[in-house]
Structure formats: structure tokens, C-alpha cells
Amino acid sequence: MRxxxxxxxxxxxxxxxxxxxxMLAVMFAAFICQVVxxxxxxxxxxxxxELSIVMWLxxxxxxxxFVLREQDEIRFDMIYGSVGPKARRAMTILFCLAALFLYGWSLPAAWDFVTFMKVQETSYLDIRYDRLFSIFILFAVAILVRYAWLLVCAVRGERDESADGGERS
Structure with missing residues (x-):
């Protein structure tokens, strides 16, 4: 199953x-169109x-x-790399708890803001801002799921296989 x-x-x-x-190809094509x-x-x-800005966001x-893996994220490697496995595990657990708390606490306010923005549209493409900013809700939920999974793995003392793409070194 696993x-x-x-x-x-x-x-x-x-x-x-x-x-x-x-999205990157669309942004690049919009940039070339703008230059032309x-x-x-x-x-x-x-x-x-406007299309370039929307695609960038x-x-x-x-x-x-959804694309970055845990190992691709920026962290304070000087501190994290200088401690042993138990301290790394404790740091991972603390960080996951902090991220889950902060993103979970801010999610209702973000939802309120995004749904409120349905009253405005972009100037040229007439995209409602609630649809434009809905990516933040997807992002926040993805981060909550990611850090919940990492927390479970850290508490169990397991290494998350998805963090390195399943490759073993």
C-alpha cells in the first residue's frame, strides 16, 4: 500500500x-509579446x-x-547540519508544529480575504481577484498537508521518502 x-x-x-x-512558458510568451x-x-x-504578473504569482x-521538495527548501544549514540526528528530528518536529499552527491560524483570514476580493477584477483581463488569489488557498492547504506529513514522519522517526524523490544515497 505504501x-x-x-x-x-x-x-x-x-x-x-x-x-x-x-505557466513558465505562458509567462515567457507574454513577455516576448510585450517586447514585440x-x-x-x-x-x-x-x-x-498583466498576464505575466498573474503567471508569476x-x-x-x-x-x-506543489513542486518544491523538502530538501529544496532554504533552511539554516549551519545550525541544522551541525547537530546530531536527534536534534535534527526535534528541530523538524518544532518547525512542523510552528508551520502548522501559523498556516492553520491564518487560513480562515486568508479565505475571508480571497472570497471578499470577488468584488474587483483585473484591469485588462477581467479576472476576478478571488479567482486570481485562490492560488494562495491552494498553497496554504498544500503546505499544511506537507508539514502534517513531515511531522508524522518525524514523530515516527522515519525518513520521508518524498523529500528526496524516493532516491536513496
Whole structure:
């Protein structure tokens, strides 16, 4: 059963990576369109700039929530790397508890803000802001799930196989 879950997790991770790649391609194409319209055709248009900003917002939060692995995240390696396995485990547990508390505590307020923003739309693409900012809710839920899983693994004293993509060194 665990092997099947790990396989399913790897497949989902690859699909999340594919979506991030598509967002990056759209952002790049919008940037090229902006350069062509502004400097070649001397016809500045706002929708390409807005599309680039929307893709950047979604790409950053999508990538942080679904694409980055635990080992890819920035941490204070000088401290974490200089202590033994028991201290690392304790640090992981404390950090997971802090992240779960902070993201869990802020989630209702974030939900209220995102749902409130349905009253406004973007200037050029007419995207409602609640839809635009909904990526933050997905990001926060993904972070809550990730750190709950890491907390369970740390409490059990297990190494999370998804943190290194299932590769063993």
C-alpha cells in the first residue's frame, strides 16, 4: 500500500511540475509579446504585462506548494547540519508544529480575504481577484498537508521518502 502511495505521489509531483512548466512558458510568451508589441510595433498593450504578473504569482505559489521538495527548501544549514540526528528530528518536529499552527491560524483570514476580493477584477483581463488569489488557498492547504506529513514522519522517526524523490544515497 505504501509503495502505491509513493508511486501515486511521484506521478502527482510530475504533473505539478508539468503545470509549472506550462505557466513558465505562458509567462515567457507574454513577455516576448510585450517586447514585440512595445518595441517592434510601437503599440504598448497592458494585457501582456498583466498576464505575466498573474503567471508569476501563480508560478511562485504553485511551485512552492506543489513542486518544491523538502530538501529544496532554504533552511539554516549551519545550525541544522551541525547537530546530531536527534536534534535534527526535534528541530523538524518544532518547525512542523510552528508551520502548522501559523498556516492553520491564518487560513480562515486568508479565505475571508480571497472570497471578499470577488468584488474587483483585473484591469485588462477581467479576472476576478478571488479567482486570481485562490492560488494562495491552494498553497496554504498544500503546505499544511506537507508539514502534517513531515511531522508524522518525524514523530515516527522515519525518513520521508518524498523529500528526496524516493532516491536513496
Amino acid at each position: 509503495h502505491r502511495l509513493v508511486r501515486w505521489g511521484r506521478w502527482l509531483h510530475r504533473r505539478a511540475d508539468d503545470i509549472a512548466s506550462i 508589441f512595445r518595441y517592434v510595433l510601437n503599440l504598448p498593450v497592458g494585457w501582456v504585462s 501563480w508560478l511562485v505559489l504553485w511551485g512552492a506548494g
